[in-house]
Amino acid sequence: MNPRILVFAGSLRTGAYSIRTADAATKELAEQGAEVTRISLGDYPLPLVNQDLEKERGIPENAMKLGRLIAAHDGFLIASPEYNASIPPLVKNTIDWVSRIRNDGGRTFNPYRGKVAALCSSSEGNLGGIRCLYHLRAVLMNCQVEIITPQCSVSRAHGAFDENGDLKEERLRKTMQNVCSTLIERARMLSVRMDG
Numbered sequence: 578m579n580p581r582i583l584v585f586a587g588s589l590r591t592g593a594y595s596i597r598t599a600d601a602a603t604k605e606l607a608e609q610g611a612e613v614t615r616i617s618l619g620d621y622p623l624p625l626v627n628q629d630l631e632k633e634r635g636i637p638e639n640a641m642k643l644g645r646l647i648a649a650h651d652g653f654l655i656a657s658p659e660y661n662a663s664i665p666p667l668v669k670n671t672i673d674w675v676s677r678i679r680n681d682g683g684r685t686f687n688p689y690r691g692k693v694a695a696l697c698s699s700s701e702g703n704l705g706g707i708r709c710l711y712h713l714r715a716v717l718m719n720c721q722v723e724i725i726t727p728q729c730s731v732s733r734a735h736g737a738f739d740e741n742g743d744l745k746e747e748r749l750r751k752t753m754q755n756v757c758s759t760l761i762e763r764a765r766m767l768s769v770r771m772d773g
């Protein structure tokens with residue numbers, strides 16, 4: 578069976594490099610046979626995590642929707658920008674809200690359980706936002722998500738994509754291919770184990 582992969586970018590900015598990186602990953606994953614669902618976090622607005630809010634009103638419906646989406650896929654891929662060498666608030670807030678989910682309709686529910694993820698980043702700088710990925714990896718591992726080792730950081734992102742949205746540099750294209758094939762392979766193995 579083809580693994581189901583959820584893809585989203587960690588930016589809502591018009592023309593965001595991370596959106597272009599997520600698009601390139603989506604295309605590559607689909608070409609390699611994954612069933613890809615591409616979403617925008619802009620369609621799931623969330624308040625800042627606040628435990629008073631959680632106590633009064635429970636987990637926001639959009640966090641539940643994202644949690645159910647993650648659970649309905651074998652794995653996910655995040656393409657994130659880097660803010661001050663770390664995780665942008667949009668990405669961290671999303672991960673944090675979903676991590677607060679304990680049940681759905683009275684049944685125990687942990688959306689991250691048994692999931693595998695791949696990480697990409699992008700930046701106009703030479704490091705391509707790679708410093709964010711150290712932190713993102715650690716945070717998601719703490720949520721019990723398995724993170725594949727290959728990752729793709731798009732440096733000098735303003736000039737990295739051609740008019741079709743493909744990565745211009747052969748080295749980066751190969752890196753993205755490796756990220757996607759590794760994610761698909763691992764998601765396939767995990768889904769067999771979960772089904773069996």
Ligand SMILES: Cc1cc2nc3c(=O)[nH]c(=O)nc-3n(C[C@H](O)[C@H](O)[C@H](O)COP(=O)(O)O)c2cc1C
Binds near residue numbers: 589593658662705706
């Ligand atoms: C608060 C803030 C902090 C930033 N810190 C970094 C940084 O540490 N490293 C970096 O390469 N770019 C940094 N940038 C620049 C972003 O990488 C750049 O705006 C990028 O285009 C944002 O990603 P996007 O194109 O996906 O929206 C920062 C931007 C903001 C708003």
